[in-house]
């Protein structure tokens with residue numbers, strides 16, 4: 001890992017010259033070429049790299065879109081349509097950017113679920129996890145403000161509903177809302193500041209991503225067994241092993257991305273956003289983008305007052321709490337075993353958690369009435385129960401399965417039972 | 433691997449049960465005389481030349497649709513984002529587009545004397561709106577302004593429901609909810625409302641209308657109303673299909689380009705992924721993992 005020795009040896013004169021002054025090539029070599037990664041990583045571990053590429057893609061398409069976009073309530077909708085109709089390949093840029101946001105979130109959800117499954121948040125990776133949750137929050141803010149920019153009906157009403165949440169807070173609520181809106185209702189000042197922030201936040205995300213990767217390279221990656229790297233035979237060099245595997249995974253992900261962009265570009269959007277914003281006409285159902293739906297369901301699940309907290313404030317606290325709780329997950333999990341592979345009960349509850357999250361997503365798209373509300377309430381209870389009750393309790397009462405002594409042992413045991421020739425423990429480092 | 437699959441299966445089952453319960457609940461809330469969920473009837477799924485990965489617009493059909501728009505709908509509905517010049521994509525020559533534009537008058541100015549004036553439209557102009565503003569449009573139409581047509585085919589789609597919306601992703605790549613809706617709406621006027629249903633004055637019952645049981649537009653098209661010069665049947669069914677296809681083109685003029693580019697991109701990505709896979713297999717060949 002870093003902190004240790006560096007295996008970079010500058011060969012040419014110019015490499016030596018640079019290395020003595022600003023060892024950037026050394027940093028890159030140590031981080032992305034010689035960097036040792038566990039040899040048993042599966043494809044769930046490819047999503048970090050995919051996320052990095054998606055961020056770059058959003059920034060590039062976004063910057064070009066911004067050259068043609070006009071952040072003015074009278075012009076915004078038509079400027080986006082001008083991009084779609086008259087700018088060369090403008091339709092492609094715009095569909096890449098809007099579907100890119102969805103794919104970005106798809107990847108981040110898988111990435112987070114991977115972390116929950118393999119216990120990636122456990123010591124010593126707490127800060128790495130927390131930085132990830134900060135990235136998630138920034139992404140949510142970015143995507144929410146981006147969705148307002150085309151100034152369609154859902155843009156306008158989504159912004160109205162979401163900024164309205166803040167009024168639930170006593171005393172500070174109204175000033176916060178007015179600060180966000182730049183006035184008393186969603187209007188031109190809102191659009192202008194959202195555009196400014198939508199341009200800014202992705203670069204802040206990039207900054208936090210650098211910290212995230214730094215923290216990763218200090219502790220090293222986890223792996224499906226959850227056992228820390230112990231010897232050289234446990235790892236392979238990042239290049240070519242992880243590079244080629246990540247590249248392959250990325251190419252599959254890009255196929256899915258392209259499939260939506262070219263064949264179903266409006267599948268993940270809402271038709272109402274092709275209607276220009278109209279402050280006098282409220283859409284029948286105001287729904288956020290699909291990647292926010294589970295949180296929207298939890299917001300609306302709180303239909304009752306809890307002591308001094310009215311249902312509106314309760315809903316907002318629940319929604320913010322559902323993300324905030326992720327910050328303390330490293331300390332909620334009391335298990336000594338890291339990976340769900342060796343935790344039969346945790347594994348079961350994990351998959352129920354996944355199913356529950358999907359169900360909440362679907363409920364978020366339904367009107368808040370009747371059976372939907374009851375299901376949302378049950379789903380919300382399970383969501384929080386998973387973190388607050390199941391996680392701490394299981395760690396104390398669950399009997400984990402036997403854990404191999406090392407990654408190498410686990411890998412060799414697997415190939416042996418799979419009936420393939422086991423061979424001697426190859427010394428993978430040689431290829432690096 | 434097996435464990436993960438089992439886990440996924442269990443997750444899927446749980447979700448499905450919940451979906452089933454919810455769908456059942458929605459069904460139960462239905463009341464024929466005073467429905468609360470719209471549209472009352474789901475649009476029929478039509479066959480469109482532009483559907484699917486290799487879909488293309490049928491230029492003849494678009495030309496017929498344009499004729500209907502021009503002769504019927506344009507009396508009430510604007511189409512502000514569409515320029516006359518883009519009509520060349522329907523197969524018209526430059527001279528034909530020029531002549532077509534010249535049939536319209538647009539406001540321009542101010543001239544050197546500071547006066548606004550009207551002139552004949554040129555290909556760079558957009559379709560002029562039939563009403564001066566939204567208020568005038570609403571006043572002339574029972575209080576409901578006819579929506580602009582530039583994007584209507586993408587601005588309307590009836591929810592497909594579970595599990596159809598998942599099937600739609602890979603089976604059929606369904607993106608034609610807009611034209612299906614418009615077609616259903618235009619052909620759905622003749623039906624009699626269920627017993628006991630009250631239809632507000634000045635509105636017309638249509639079970640396919642997405643927002644209510646009736647709308648302010650009366651049936652705009654009837655059999656034989658528009659004369660076709662390519663021998664196509666002059667029926668409501670045909671008119672409705674043609675104008676819906678035309679509106680899809682108006683909303684998504686680069687659809688063909690998109691699908692064509694998409695095919696090339698897909699071929700490239702699949703080959704690229706294949707090569708990467710082979711390379712990955714070779715690199716990892718001597719390493720158990």
Ligand code: HEM
Nearest residue numbers: 058059062063065066069098101143146147149150199202
């Ligand atoms: C974290 C990365 C980003 C995410 C998740 C994101 C998300 C979004 C979303 C969801 C939309 C609405 C798309 C639509 O329905 O049309 C949007 C629009 C937009 N974004 Fe971004 N964006 C990101 C980065 C950027 C960057 C770096 C820029 C550069 C300035 C940018 C510029 C724009 C512009 C100009 C629009 C309005 C045009 C349009 O609606 O297509 N975005 N963004």
